[in-house]
Amino acid sequence: MEMAVAVLSTLTSNVVPKLAAVLEKRNEQLKGLEGDIRFMKIELEMISGAMELQLSQKQRSSPVQIRSMAEFRDLAHDIEDCLDRFLPCAACEGEPPASIRDPRRFADKIKKLKAQLEAAKKRKVDYDVNGSQASGATEEMDTEELVEMADDPVGIEKPKQEILDLLEGGEQEKLCVVSIVGFGGSGKTALAWEVYHCTQVSWRFGRRAWAVASKHKDAKGILTAILEGLRSEEEPAMAQDVPGLQQHIRNHLKAARCLIVIDDIRKQLWNAIKPIFSVETRSRILVTTSIQSVANACSSGHGYVYSMKTLSAEHSKDLLNKKVFVGGCSPDMEEGSTAIVDKCDGLPLALVSVAKVLQGENMLTGACCQEISQNLGERTDKNKNGDFTQLRQVLMSSYSSLPDPVNPLRTCLLYTSLFPDGRPFSRNRLIRRLSAEGYIQRKHPRVRGDLDVADENLKELIDRSIIRPIDVSNNAKVKTCRTHSIMHQFMLHKSRSSNFITAFGASNSSNFRHLVIQNHKKGTKAPPDMNDHLSIPVNGGHSWTSVMRFTKKSSSSDERKQLRPRSLTVFGSAGDAVSGLSNCELLRVLDLNECDDLKDEHLKCIYKLLHLKYLSLGRTVCNLSRKMERLHCLETLDLRKTMIETLPVQVLRLPHLAHLFGKVKLELPIKLCAEDILKQILPRETKLETLAGFITDKNYAFPQLMCLLKRLRKVKIWCEPTSTDCNLRLLSEAIQKFVLADMVTGVGSRSLSLHLNNYSEDLLHHLDNTAGYLSSLKLHGKLTRFPQFVLSLCGLKELCLILTNLKGSDLSNLLKLRNLLYLKLVGVDHLNDLHINRGDLSSLRRLCLVVETPEFPRIGEGALLTLTSLQLLCQGLVGLCGIELGWFIELQEVALDSMVNTETIQDWENAAKKHPRRPKVLLLKRVDQAETGSTVKYVATEGPSIFQKKRNIEQFQSTSTYEVQPNLKQLKF
Template sequence: MEVLVPSIVNPAVPAAVVSKLVALLELAKEEEHDRRLVDDIGSMKRELDMIAGETEDDLISRRTDRRPPGVVRLKSREEMRDLAHDMEDCLDRFLPCTVCGGKLPSSTSRQQFAAEVKRLKERLAAAHERRGRYKDDDNAGAQEEISTAAAPAAATPAVGIDIPKQEVLELLGLQAQADDAGDEPPQLRVIPIVGFGGSGKTTLARAVYDSLAGEFSCHAWVEARRYKGTEELLAALLHKLLRSTGSLTSQGLVHSHLQHLQSDIKTYLMNNKRYFIVFDDIEEQQWESIKSIFPEEAGSRIIVTTSMQQVAKACSSHGNGYVYSMRALDEEHSKGLLDAVLGEYSPGLHPSSIVDKCDGHPLALVSVANFLAREDLATEREREQFCRDLGYHMQKSVVFSKLRQVLTDIFVGLPGNPLRTCLQYMCVFPNGREIKRKNLIRRWLAEGYVQCQFPRSDQEVADDNFRELTDRSIVRPIAAGKNGKAKTCRTHGIMHEFMLRESMSSNFITSLRDPNRSNSCHLFVAQTKNPCGSGSTVAPGTMTNPAAATSGDPKKKLRARSLTICGNAGEHAACFNQCELLRVLDLEECGDGDIDGIGRLCHLKYVSLGGTVASLPRGLGRLHCLETLDLRKSSVETVVPIEIIRLPHLAHLLGKIKVNKELFKISKHQRILSKQSNLQTLAGFVLDNTSALPQLMAHMKMLRKVKIWCSSSTDLQGGKSWAHLLKAVNKFVQEGIDTATESRSLSLYLGNTIANFLHSLDALFLKDHSLGNSYGYLTSLKLHGELNQFPRFVALLCGLTELCLSSTNLSASELSNLCKLRRLNYLKLVQDDLEGFLIEKGHFPELRGLCIVVRSPKLPVIREGASPKLVSLQLLCRSMHGLSEGINITCFKQLGVVALDSKVNPGTVQIWESTAKKHPKRPRVLLLERIVPNDTDSMVKYVAAERPAPRMGSPQCEIDAAQSSSTGDLISADLNHSLPGPSLASTEMPSIGLIGTA
């Protein structure tokens, strides 16, 4: 049976369109244009506001009213959505770059623009009239919802629950409490179980509750989500507590005022001594309103389940708690769950591709199993087709109604349409693909999906959006940087499948191979593995007929604002020429590189080119709106024309860049850059005797991040490039701005020339300092290359919070100068030998992360009282045996993670794990694998190792110590994340923020 389920995805036209209309309206008024045109522009703005408002209202109503809207309303909504996109198209074709204070189109174009606005206005009027002629009855979908709800709810078998249940029991600490002979009274402990919706949180909590409830004086299981107000929640709690002790009278409870309920419950719990309570699916506001009623000295236990990391942290901080993070089922247990549901129907019906698509999600696996049990998928081809069309079946089949509702609630529950749109946008990447966080955010900004809310910047709002999605366990951090933010991420697999199909239904995203692609906002080509292993490549959710892939008019203009190609695009490689309004062109993972004509796409803001692009296409220097040019995938150094460096909106230039000074007159371009350069990230440039970038860098006033490479074989000392580089770096170091809000990073990969360069920089910097100049405002400094002494100017960098020294091989006495850097949050040392390096009490008072990479097993000595705020300790030494003699982890009260080299012997790992369990915060022990850099001028990099996972069953877990607020922002959003996944469980990184390239 299939049901008609309307798409919940109806993205509002980006707020950037409304802002363009505002700018256009102001220009029209200033230039005293025809009053009718001004009125028409104002009318368009109001219509877009109303369309966006109606979309938001519809989604909010879905949270309380399960009935889908009527067919008339759906058709009207689709028409309004298309009109909104046509308005956006009109604006993009005619409106100049308002950021530069441009003028309205020429008189000829203006007439065309006015005519187009008039046509749009007439279409809007006709749409409103048409909607009024038909009955708009939202009750029309009531019968459909009844039939959907009538589908039997699929119970989730408790496959492999024993081990995670035992782990939660250990966290509850009941046995340790019984064995404790001390005089301290037993304390309350709150254990939050956190994870993505449908991941088995309730199943696990119920298993623990059923086995423990009888051991407590009173107990209660409360489904918190059922109660709207605090009074209802507390009344239900008191009712269940009284019933558990037989104290409930036949008349039942009379609802009382909040204060009376709070007082009654607190008194009752104190009289009954020990209690055990489970709050299933609690919200933060509910917890904040009730947490004060629970006595903390009774040795009682509370379990809460939630999908919000923030809520889990808030709950665990009340009492001596820990956060239990759900993990996805591995492949073996995923198949076991399918078998448990399928029973006699199971043989051969669950290929590994189905397991991968379900991403270890129990509810998804049960839903798929129920579908397979009623369908006859006897052949390999049929199973392949089902795998490819899983999103379609999730949208249409009644068997998936429960899963569909869970995922719909997660989506609709996101606060605001911009955040929902940011989530939908992630579906342009293949399911399971790691996404670079910075690239994703830059794309959001380029698309106009993030708008600042004064006084906050677009970047701050985008960072908050990403944090919100990870906090809700929808987006998983994979690898992490040293600032506590994820470096890479991916969407939850089953959510991706659901969102992609919904987005395709609403023309938000579709495959480039879709013959109906002309009206979609975002196009992708995803090279996906054939579900049955034949190696063919088919984009998910699209047609399988090869002839259909080439259908359609190749001259027809496409609406697309972004094109993302992962894999070989084939005959579609150059179709971006049809996308005249393209803002984002991502060819980073493209297997073929025919990109002639890119210079004609004047709206491009984000361009990423892959390693197959041998040279830059002509015309890049004409892309006036370009904000990001990413060339990091290129296998060779890239010579960039000066015209690209001069682009007024270019903020991020990434790759190994060269600009040859023989090709132009430098002084002219220096003057231009001083006036208009917006370049913030230059990461980075390759230095040689022909490079013009050292001279140009000094005139880039907005620079925040700079990387500089110099080959070990290049001799620059004494030359002009050397002098220009010294001057530019010295200026960059000293010309910091507001250090409270801006980060400034400098990375130098100078090989065997670094010692002389830093010696010269020392002299220049200290000379300026003696004249009363600034101390310097770098927040991050990374040095790679042989040093004979510690640079003196580094100690004067008053805002330095991150320092990485790689292959410097400084002596222990020179390294002792590091203790002067009292504001360091992160320190990484990559040395051959650190014997004799001593960190005394009081050193590094703000340090949160310490990473030591050495060959010799002689590690530094860290005295008790040093680095009291340390959260992450990475001791990456392959020859280490047992514990380190000079490092006692019990001295670090806030420690959350210990990382070891993956090549260390298993006995050492076991010793560290045993020691970590005795630590009050129970830090996790991770194994990291060293990645050999592509060249000798790069710093060492570590990633999560392939570690044999324990046979934990369903669901797996990670145990995280609850952190106090004193741990700060560095890890506040990271320590409580688990990173599940059936095939990636052993490689995903906890987003602890202190792992990666230094």
């Protein structure tokens, strides 16, 4: 019900502004319709409010309520479809509105929709929808996690010892707060429970107290629970006010070394009770939470944050064996148990829940295990036998704890389920799609853009541990992320039941807002590994071709079965599905980035998708039609994976195009001179912000064009050897204007990436005296000296020098960049000739060094005091190479190449344990150049570590091809 309310609320929030815009167009076309439109606007707002009120009561919805809500959701879909079909571009704010397309049909449709809305409203009253309840039962969430996992713990010894070490770490006479943070059901409470009851803790702490914060509404309740645990049996219990409770707890903390465990802490409660704990104490506090920012707040100062890790595949199977396959796992069961392990993704609560189901089966077979794993999301939601009660409560709590349904956070979470389970998705890809879909609601449109709001929503989901960050970029921003597998499956099931997301070809798919195709083959069943995402059903479905045929045959708008999706996403092959793209006339997002059988001819009629805002094409596309200029609403065009080499100039005329990605040249008419071309390309100011990127050669048009794009924020340029001196001069002038644009205000974020060639020295010579404002600069290509213009850039926060042929002795000038936060050096030889002393790079937060030989800068004591991340990516790294981790007092993580030997990993692990902040030691995997198209790229992996068996390390190092599966937390060979 909650998901359906979120979908309906999002719909109404999109439809209501459009209805308001219609009311502003007071002309003859709307004569007699104003009252009807105003009625629908008010009704939609009231419906959304009523649904939110119903949801806030936390009562189980009756079948009548569910059916009524579905009816209003479908009506909201119909109204949105009507407005999209008949109204002009909604993005043209401030421009003269075009006439409504076919005003007579529009008027007829509006009257019919009004009648349907009134009928639905009457039915809601007649059947007492608001008062009817299924049983009056409520779904109260028991926020204390599954402690029964501690009865027979698996894989808990290592994290328990790490927590014990953290409790003993830091200054002994200072208060230390250790926060355990992780997704619901990951075993935070079970781990804290094990620590609390272990013999080692009872020896070290004279008094202990356990309190569950979620059971108390205010500070008095939680303080009473803490005092109850600390007081001895001889002390009488008595009711006290808050000051009295605080004083008694302080007395206990002075008299003995105490351990206080607070489960499921909330920030408000922590702020209320924090003042009672003196900084000067040997006592320790252990808290659990699912919110990263709460963990950071609790452990600020002398504390530590411990991020929960999910169980490995080996430990997951051990847990199943102990609870289900006590006598061992037969060959028939092996494949089924592996499928369950994959789906549960190392989440202990999910594994325990599935184990309960398996224990109740009369005849347990491998096929039974496969069936349970394939329908885990549906089983968790329906929870027929109560085996999934706690798991469902945890998942629903994670969802319902998000802000009210109108907030796009819930919609954002639902939307992530269209990406395949277990496969990381790009953060930028997601936020641009959300913006194009209209799922972003800005309170202050002139202050923040859609992408900023979408990025903020994603950050909050990451902060709440619902979405996991996978890869992080040079500037510490998340590049790729993924949802927990069990949450993904639960959201996917809810999305299906709310007509939000489904597989193309599924029954009634024309009523869904978002369609997904994954390795579509006409007339064949989807392979088993697709069932965890959006497979194509064998029975009850229909092919794309049959839908298209039916659509074309029907001439009447009432009889015609319209395809209503707002997005279509393809993973793998699309088969015959791509042949009728133009029939999805209301598409806003067409994501073919991972489609591997798309042909140029399939895109011939793409210009008919007049509402398209986001278009991404895959590696099999070679050309773009000049008719692309008809895609009036297009905002994002992603050609990075394509084979397209030239771009029609008509594309740059699109009035709303803001982000263009690829590596292309401009296709220019031969007969026209450059000035005439520019007049035709840019008859008015464009909205282009991202141009990443263009190849500049002997053609003069691109540098001149770049000078005219006033809104550019991010530019990526490849300089080809065919560039002439005149062209390089024009290009340098364009770059100078680009970096000077924000010089006055000194605000904003501007990024420049230059892939240089043999003419780089000439280009950099033109830029030597350039002073301007730039936040990010990347230089890729051979240089003979450190570019002087870098030192003249104000606001430079990120600098990347990739394969520049510079040596360590050439880089002394970069030490003068006192405001630099992020530095990445790739392929620099003799780095040990670079000396970093106290005061150099005094603001640096992240340092990444990618080298072939283990030579690193000589860093003196007192230097880089603000450094939080140190990445030393060298396959031949041996030992610590003379680096003293203790000198970096703010260090939080160290990243190494995953191919380094076991002894080196252990050396860094040991050094990290001695560091006051105990930084994490991460392993990054180097990706083959052929896979990425880039020179050097590393991705996150939880590959070999000192805790794995040595034979696995040796096998890893001797294997030429390997794959990391994040959901299994192991290496697959």
